[in-house]
Amino acid sequence: MEFKIIHNNINVLNLEKSITFYKDALGMEIKREYEPQDKSFKLVYLETGSGTHQLELTWMRDRVESYNLGDNEFHLAFETDDFEGAYKKHKDMGCICFENKTMGIYFISDPDGYWLEILPSK
Secondary structure (H helix, E strand, C coil): CCCCCCEEEEEECCHHHHHHHHHHHHCCEEEEEECCCCCCEEEEEEECCCCCCEEEEEEECCCCCCCCCCCCCCEEEEEECCHHHHHHHHHHHCCEEEEECCCCEEEEECCCCCEEEEEECC
C-alpha cells in the first residue's frame, strides 16, 4: 500500500487577498475551485508549476475574526532555483518575517499570518 500527499489546507479570511499573495509571492495558480449551492464556503486549490502538491485555501463566508494560529509552528516549505531573486522579490513585497542566514533559509508570512519557508534548490 502506498500513500502520497496531494494537498494541505489552510483557512483564510480574505480569499481574493490570499489568492493574489500566493500568485505574486510564489507563482501559484488556481487549479480548481469548489463552492456549494448555498455559497457558505469556497475551496480554491492552488499549485506551483511542478503540479506535485496543491494548497487548498478554505474561505468561510460568515467568518469575520482572524484565525488563531497558536504558536504558528506549522509551515509549508517551498524550494526555488533562484533563491536570490526570490529573496529580493519577497523583501520588496515586505513579507519576509524571519531569516536564518546560517541555515540559508528565510520565511515569508501570508495575509493570514501563516509562515512559508523558502529554501534554495539543492
